[in-house]
Amino acid sequence: MKDIYEECPIYKKKLITFRKTKMEDAQELLKCYSDKKAVQFFNSDNCNGDNFYYETIERMKQAIDFWNFSYKSKYFVRWTVILNDTDEKIGTIEMFHRISDDEFNHYGVLRIDLQSKYETRPIIDEVLEIVSENFYKVFDVKAILTKAIPEATERITSLVQKRYKPINRKFMIYDDYFVNFENE
Structure with a gap:
């Protein structure tokens, strides 16, 4: 299996495709990151105060620059979520392998925006x-x-249906986390 940080795969289902986020996505992704209703659902925990609400194309490009730097540094991967029917860029997802001295060591952390x-x-x-x-x-x-x-509520319904369970305790200092184990 290839290192995801050497070659980032594209993933496709019936409705959506994930492709590594590119600077050319900035204008369309700004629709997501300037959407006040959406921002509350983003996971900005442990992101140094960034709440991912961006009102300018410049700020969106700065975020993409940081995501690309983080990919090159092997911190995390950020994919653009694309609607297959229209090619519209509707958001992003992020994933990384967490290394820490706590019970969640070697867990993946998934962000869905x-x-x-x-x-x-x-x-x-x-x-x-x-x-x-x-x-x-x-x-x-x-x-x-x-x-x-x-x-x-929509996200929680999907998570539960896909066998994610609330952890019912803090993850670091944060609440509202769900976990899924590979073989569940």
């Missing part, structure tokens, strides 16, 4: 299917953590 109109079960179901089919192996993790605040 979607425009509010795409924060729907069919889209989230496919995101989670791609994750389940590929990310345990390519990131070498046995469990994946992701955040879903109580207001994220």
Whole structure:
């Protein structure tokens, strides 16, 4: 298996495709990151105060620059989520293998950022299917953590259906995390 940081794969399902985020995505991704309804669902935990609400193309490009730097530095991978029918870029997802001196050592952390109109079960179901089919192996993790605040009802319904369970305790200092183990 190739190192994901050497060659970033493209993943495709019926509704969506994941492709590594590129600077050319900035204009369309700004629709997601300037969507006030969507921002509340983004996971900005441990992101040095960045809440991922961007109002200018310059700020969106700075974020993509940082994501690309992080990829080259092997910190995390950020993919653009593309609607197959229209080629519209509707958000991003991020994944990394976490190394830490706590009970969540060697877990994957998944961030899902979607425009509010795409924060729907069919889209989230496919995101989670791609994750389940590929990310345990390519990131070498046995469990994946992701955040879903109580207001994220569509996301929580999809997570539960895909056998994610609330951890019912803090992850670092943060609440509202769900976990899925590879063989569950």
